[in-house]
Amino acid sequence: MIMPRGTSQLLLPANPWFIGASLFLALLMNMVPVGRWPGLPDFLAITLVFWNVHQPRRVGVGWAFVFGLLMDVHQGALLGQHALAYSLLAFGAVALHRRLLWFTLGAQALHVLPLFVLAHVVAMVVRVMVGGMWPGWASLVAPLAEALLWPLAALLLLAPQRRAPDPDAHRPL
Template sequence: MIMPRPADQLLLPANPFFIALTLVLALLVDMVPLGRLAAMPDVLAVVLVFWGVHQPRRVGVLWAFLFGLVMDVHDGALLGQHALAYSLLSFGAISLHRRLPWFNLFEQALQVFPLFVLSHGVAAAVRLMVGGMWPGWWGLLAPVLEAVLWLPISILLLAPQRRAPDRDAHRPL
């Protein structure tokens, strides 16, 4: 049985410059020198998952890998640690891209939460295999905060696509 799709507004196509701008801004937010706390959410990971779900042909595993290498170099981490985690995130997001838009934002956040847990688990495992330090139990809070960030980031990044292509007082769409 085919389920009827919720009555959502039709979305305009995403502007590639807007996608690139949001990815670069998320990278810059992650690069702000606030000190690295274990519970700090990874905004770039959330934005990569968002665009992997909504635009899988434009933002794929290659872009996630490249942004991961940039984060590895910036953080001074083991080269490939973030790249592997972001690649797994992107692959998971692309595999969910047909199913996830059928749910509301809260249910979407619940479904992407395991992706964030997997990402942090892989990064911690790679760090521990090479003799790094355990991030502490506060590191378990980061995927929860990323799933909570899914809600406002989804609203903000879909806002430009929800506007009317031609504004008209007689057309409600």
């Protein structure tokens, strides 16, 4: 098998418990009451896109929809606003997942930036259509922050898969 250029070593299979724990932790990070700053990144969106790219059979559009409903209930938003945005985000990530892994982390961040912009624009359009307040153009800073956090998220979420299954002094892998 030809290895993609962005990866330098073989990875172990992802642990389903780690995937679930990382998604739950990202959900909790989104629920922390820090106020609504316009450029605050959506940690759940970053984590969903990451696992949709790296494990599309385990984390798909259905999980994105469920987490979107949880965010809608938590924020008191229109039921389905975040669910629609996260579902579109997950669909785009699954559609790009084979191509995206061939690039370096910086190039991957540039490729997922339009997905994050689309998700935020869809959420804003839905909010405005039902009579909500316009959040302002400053809220489009969040997709940039999410794209800048992509390499850090990739390093953190792939770290458990990089360890050797049973380390040995005589084996380089």
